Amino acid sequence: MDIKLTDDQAQLQEIASKFMDKHCSFDFVRKMEKESDLGFCRDMWRQFAEMGWLGIMVPEKHDGMGMSLLDTVVLIRELGRHICPSPFLFTSVLAADVIAQVGSPEQQAELLPQIVAGEKIYAFAYQEYSRFFRPEHIKLEAKKxxxxxxxxxSKLFVEFADGADTLLVAARTGEANSQDGLTLLLVDRNSAGISTKHMPTMSRDRHYQVDFSNVEVPGSALLGELDKGWEALEPSLHKAVIAFCAYTNGAGFEMHGYATQYARERVQFGRPIGQMQTIQGYLAQMIMELYGADMLTMFSAFQIDKGRHARGYVAKAKAFSADTVGHVMDVSSQIFGGMGYMEEQDTTLYLRRGKQYQLALGGTEYWEDVIAEEIIDREPVVLT
Amino acid sequence: MDFDWSPEEIAFREEVREFIRTEMTDAVKGSIFIDTPARVEFVTKMARRGWLGMGFPEQYGGSPNPFPLAQFILNAELDRSGAPIIGKNVGTIASTIYHVASEEMKMEFLPMIFRNEGQWAITYTEPNAGTDLGSLQCRAIDMGDHFEVTGMKHYITSAHFCRWHWMALRTDPDAPKHKGISIFIVDHDTPGLSLSPMSTIGREGTTHRTNQVFFDKMKIPRSRLVGEVNKGFYYMMEALDYERFAILSFASRVRRYTKIVNWYKNADFNGERPINDPYTRRALARMAARVEVGTMLERMAICKAQYEVPAVEAAMNKAWGATIGDEFAQLALDLMGPFGGLWGGEHSPFGGGLADEHLMAGHARVAAGGVDTSKAIIARRLLGLPNALGKPELPQR
Incomplete structure (x- = not known):
């Protein structure tokens, strides 16, 4: 057992870190928030493609790098450190993986190289008007x-829906209020009958309500089997959730670093505030949580890469990483005192994202229900 | 990155599990301390397999380390099954003797420790020196060929069955407080040493004894001074890094958590099944994630231990483990309504054992360098924050 990064992973991390330092400054993030139509930068997306990142998980026979989820975790954690806005998660992790897993040979041959080349961007149209993330709650109807x-x-919280080329839609084709009866469809974003409405969020990102009104899509849009959409989606969704955890853990580490730096430098009562045990206690508690979330995320990725049943680990990683990022962004901001709440203060970029990350892709309650199903309704997980 | 145990690690774990299946009796279970004849015998059997001296040179009675994580795997399995663990005798005392003591002292004591001959008490704490060990006052006056001691110690856990004390005493009252302490090995039968029992809280039959220890003109031969005079504080602090890691395996917490979940799975209060209650389910699920994080922090510490002393990781392991132990004892009782307060009797879950766990969970938070002390270590050594506790930075070995 060894948790050191491999040489390849360390190299990937270093390249990603340098790239992000150079191209994803606070000014860049603010610009994406306020001035960009899309909320992300197409030039940066092209550079991602040039470095091969967009195909990190795509099999080599479809032009990708064929790397593992654990490798992807190492990469996306660096994107998270810089809260880099991009459709990477849903395009290169979720869509790429679900196409690679359940797509027809023709779909794979056509769509995967497009993803690798940066030619097609995907958005994930799943969540509807429900507090939870359950497939049972999906009502959007697809009639043959x-x-x-x-x-x-209607779909809600569809990130980058306006900039995307294709929507990965989970639609109900069969039995209502069930995990069964769902179908995955790849829907052209420009199909007639699709309209979008921006959903303003704390992080000033680009989430949309997407309304479907008699939208006709061809039979070739079917991804995987009819009525077996959840079975097709869930394994890939787990990978995306773990990648998202890595992203939010990265953001948490970075914010914690800023707060620690400030605690070393800020003098009150004649000494650095970081000398006070209360401040030390906050920072120590948060770094423990971050290490724990990070380890649990990597551990889950490792289990998935090995092809093992990892649903319980994924749920624990998501529930804990989510609570951690929420907690870290809040308490770290408080260490800055009043300055932590000034618009001009760059750490507020992280503060505004914390709670939202916590609630994304299924809030903590949802994933706690999944944990309960895994540890209570099955035999207790034997931890080794 | 590889989170899997290697085949040799798995094989060794199986060997340990087989040993436990064969040798573990009810009389052995229930304490990490080697404080009854049955527990002493159990540990001696481990000693015969060479498991106490793993990683120490054979000339001192040690045995080759099969692989870096062997000691950890051994302790985790012992802890998981409720057996006495390879604790302070090896983790604190033998490690320190090996690193700092004279050749004569190593030859005299290390083989005995690795054979489990004679138990030890860690005799540090005083009424005015608990967390702040650097403030201990009990004097050892240098009389040339011996030191003379008059004073007292308290909360000395193993003193009533020990053969030796691993004792910290003040040898220079004029030096800065951290630079005037020395470590001695003191024979328990030394004239002038006496005990008075203290009892931890608990139901009848479940309490632990600890002790006050008094010294009246007790003489310690100079040959029993460990390492250099006045370096004792540094020896203690270094040993605590090992101890936090070696003693506090997370495995027992996983075992206890699993027991609690299983209890709730089967509980039935006149037809009301807690397991159907969404709040109960989520609370247990939330705790599962926090318990899992404990196993992760432990993995981090043991992986680091393959390369260097995992001081920061050990502090995290300690802080998280004790915090979680407290949290789930609280939760387990909270979910039971008034039954959580029962301390035995027909309706008492685990015969009062959970209430005990709740009462002692706070103790785990304060023992062996408490949670808040551990956080201060993390703040200082990992985050580079200024020293809040007034402790000196440790010399790098």
Whole structure:
């Protein structure tokens, strides 16, 4: 057992870190928040493609790098450190993986190289009007009509829906209120009958409501089997969730670093505030949580890469990483005192994201329900 | 990065589990201390397999380390099964003797420790020196060929069955407080040494004895001074890094948590099943994630231990482990309504054992360098924050 990064991983981390330092400054993030139509930068996306990152998980036979989820975790943690806005998670992790796992040979041959080349961006249209993240709660209807599907309903929190080329839609084709009866469809973003509404968030990112009104999509849009959408999606979703945890852990580490630096330098009562045991206690507690979240995330990625049943680990990693990033962004901001809440203060970029990250991709309650299913309804997980 | 145990590690763990299945009796279970004849015998059997001296040179009675994580795997399995662990005798005392003591002292004591001959008490704490060990006052006056001691210590856990004390005493009252302490090995039968029992809280039959130890003109031969005079504080602090790691395996907490979940799975209060209650389910789930984080921090510490002393990781392990132990004892009782307060009897979950756990969870938070002390270590050594506790920085060995 060894938790040191491999040489390849260390190199990937270093390259990513240097790239982010150079290209993803606070000014860049603010610009993406306020001035960009898309909320991300197409030039940067092209550079991601040039470095091969967009195909990190895509099999080599489809032009990708064929690397593991653990490798991807190492990369995306660096993006998270710089809170880099990009459709990487849903394009290069979720969509790429689900296409690689359940797509037809024709779909794989056509779509995966497009992802690798940076030609197609995907958005994930899953969440509806529900507090939870359960597939049972999906109502958007896809009705088969001849060789086509007709979609009606609404999706919420679809990130980068306006900049995307393709929507990965989870639609109901069968039994209601069930994990069964869902179907995955790859829907052209420009199909007639699709309209979007921006959903303003604390992090000033680009989440959208996407309304589907009699949207017709061809039969070739079907990804995987009819009515087996959740079975197809869940394993890939777990990978995306773990990658997202790595992203938020990276953001948490970075924010914690800023707060620690400030605690060393800020003098009150004639001494650095970092000499006070209360401040030390906050910072020590948070770094423990961050290490724990990071280890649990990497451990889950490792289990997934080995092809093992990892649903319980994924749920624990998500629940804990989510609570950690929320806690770290809040308490770290408080260490800055009043300055931590000034618009001009760069750490507020992290503060505004903390709670939102915590609640994304299923809030903690949802994942706690999953943990309960894994440890209570099955035999208790034997930890080794 | 590889989170899997190697085949040799798995094989060794199986060997340990087989040993425990064969040798573990009810009389052995229930304490990490080697404080009853049955527990002494159990540990002696481990000693015969060479498990106490793993990683120490054979000339001192040690045995080759099969691989770096062997000692950890051994302790985790012992802890998981509720057996006495390879604790302070090896982790604190033998390690320090090996690093700093004279050749004569190494030859005299290390083989005995590795054979489990004679138990030890760590005799540090005084009424005015608990967390702040550097403030201890009990004097050892240099009389040339011996030191003379008059004074007292308290909370000395193993003193009533020990053969030796690993004792910290003040040898220079005029030096800065951290630079006037020395470590001695003191024979328990030394004239002038006497005990008075103290009892931890607990139900009848479950309490632990600890002790006050009094010294009246007790003489310690100069040959029993460990390492150099006035370096004792540094020896103690270095040993604590090992001890936090070696003694506090997280495995027992996983075992206890699993027991609690299983209890709730089967609980039925006149038809009301806690396991169908969403709050109960989520609270147990939330705790599962926090317990898992404990196993992760422990993994981090043991991986680091393959290369260097995992001082910071050990402090995290300690702080998180004790915090989680407290949290889930609280939670387990909170979810039981009034039954959580029972200390035995028909309706008492685990026969009062959970209430005991709650009462002693706070003790785990303060023992062996407490949670807040551990956080101060993390703040100083990992985060580079200024020293809040007034302790000197340790010399790098």
């Amino acid at each position: 009509s001849g060789d086509k599907y007709v979609l009606n309903g």
